[in-house]
Amino acid sequence: MAKNANNQANRAISEDTSSLYFLQSGDHPGLMLISTPLSGNNYNIWSRAMHMALTAKNKFGFVDGTIVQPKPDDLLYNAWVRCNSMAVSWILQAIVRDIAESLMYMSTAHEIWTDLKDRFHESNAPKIFQIKKLLSSLQQGSLDESSYYTKLRTLWDELRDFQPVSACRCGSAKEWTDYCSQECSP
Incomplete structure (x- = not known):
């Protein structure tokens, strides 16, 4: 019975369009949020475009770390994992293949974002x-x-x-x- 209540709570959170955990029906891992992928030398413009796109999707909090991963027994854990995975997919879709391959073993959008900034942000x-x-x-x-x-x-x-x-x-x-x-x- 408790598992059913958890599923209903997660569904309610995921269906609230103002929720940080809401995903639209058109959101999918292969979605290209911006037209020009990160190639290394275009990091500053790329990060600004991605920031705007992820903010429009209400998912930048997964990238900047303000939406913290809940504990596995938390009701929001599965919703967080799903949205983090979507944000990771969107970031990887917006990066040239060679760079994206170097990020595949990072598990959070925040880790990836921080790594890219450390590598490519010009002083x-x-x-x-x-x-x-x-x-x-x-x-x-x-x-x-x-x-x-x-x-x-x-x-x-x-x-x-x-x-x-x-x-x-x-x-x-x-x-x-x-x-x-x-x-x-x-």
């Missing part, structure tokens, strides 16, 4: 220097206005992504943010 200083160099040398040349603006905006957005976020509550952070926004506008 800020060289990347910031590279972006600033590209910004300073960017010229419209034969590009139409839309293409030029897109390249410029992409570089500014990427540079902004590397900027540290201030925890200031005094109000001067808004002034700095406004100044940075003004500097980044074409």
Whole structure:
């Protein structure tokens, strides 16, 4: 009787669309969440795209470790294992085969995410220097206005992504943010 109650509780959790354990009918392990796979040198853009896709699926907590694995006797254990496995599958689908094969024996999405970040995340200083160099040398040349603006905006957005976020509550952070926004506008 207790096993039947556990199954009903798991089903109720899994069918609640606001639940972190909810999977849509179209969710399956072979689903491609993003169009460009991680090849190593594109980690920063790839991780941002995956972050957005997994957040849209309400599964980023399995990746960043905020949804902690319950104990095996917990009612949520099976739902957690199912969703973690789905997140692992989605990540592996978004990585080139050689890299994906090196991750096959890791059991959680969090382990995989951390390993990829440790291996491929570029440190800020060289990347910031590279972006600033590209910004300073960017010229419209034969590009139409839309293409030029897109390249410029992409570089500014990427540079902004590397900027540290201030925890200031005094109000001067808004002034700095406004100044940075003004500097980044074409």
